[in-house]
Amino acid sequence: GLVYDLLSSKPEQEKELLSMLVNKLGDPTRQVSSKAAYLLLKLVSSHPNMKLVVMCEVEKLLYRPKVSGKAQYCAICFLNQLILTQRESQLASRLIDIYFSFFKLYTKKGSVETRMLGALLCGVNRAFPFAKIDDDGVFQEHLNTLFHVVHAGTFNTSVQVNV
Numbered sequence: 001g002l003v004y005d006l007l008s009s010k011p012e013q014e015k016e017l018l019s020m021l022v023n024k025l026g027d028p029t030r031q032v033s034s035k036a037a038y039l040l041l042k043l044v045s046s047h048p049n050m051k052l053v054v055m056c057e058v059e060k061l062l063y064r065p066k067v068s069g070k071a072q073y074c075a076i077c078f079l080n081q082l083i084l085t086q087r088e089s090q091l092a093s094r095l096i097d098i099y100f101s102f103f104k105l106y107t108k109k110g111s112v113e114t115r116m117l118g119a120l121l122c123g124v125n126r127a128f129p130f131a132k133i134d135d136d137g138v139f140q141e142h143l144n145t146l147f148h149v150v151h152a153g154t155f156n157t158s159v160q161v162n163v
Contacts, residue, residue, distance in 0.1 A: 004039040008046060022057045025078060026071030033071070037078040044082065051082060052091055059098060073116055076102065080123040084130040092130035099123045103145045 007017040021043075024036035040058075044051045058075050061067060076099075084092050099120045106116060 001039070004043060008043055018054065018057050022054070022061055025058070025061060025074050026067060028068075028070070033074045037074060037081070040078060041081055051088065052094075055079065055082070055091060055094065062098065062102075069113070069116070072102075073119060076116065076119045076123060080119060080126060084127060086130060089130055089132040092127040093132060095127040096124060096131050096133070099127070100141075100145050107145070 003017050003021050007014060007021065021036055021040060025033050025040075027033045027036065040054060044054055058079060062072055062075050079095060079098065082091075082095070084095075102116070102120055106113065106120075
């Protein structure tokens with residue numbers, strides 16, 4: 001709670017404090033990572049202009065080498081819970097890019113983890129209505145990735161893609 005209190009009330013050392021809090025998303029203890037996600041959500045709800053900054057820091061965690069699958073799952077679940085508005089189309093588009101890069105990663109590995117795919121699909125479903133996707137090539141690439149997910153995943157995953 002101390003890092004959150006400092007981060008939300010004092011702008012000094014914001015980058016380091018945010019990095020410390022985001023890093024706790026990858027904590028092996030479920031209670032610690034859950035509390036970190038809760039505090040980050042509380043931070044972006046009280047300071048909505050920090051959504052992009054927080055998302056960028058979480059993205060750094062996701063693409064860090066040797067980060068555990070559990071940490072990635074917790075980070076993706078946090079990103080799913082961000083509340084988006086129509087004015088945040090750039091943020092929504094960036095979230096969709098993150099989700100689809102993980103779709104590609106998991107389909108290339110061949111190991112399709114149902115929980116992670118469910119979280120990624122949930123994120124796409126939540127962000128897609130707010131995103132502006134102008135480039136048809138990017139959209140077509142995302143559709144191709146979803147096609148592979150439908151054929152590689154379980155029945156429940158396939159149903160969620162079609163929703």
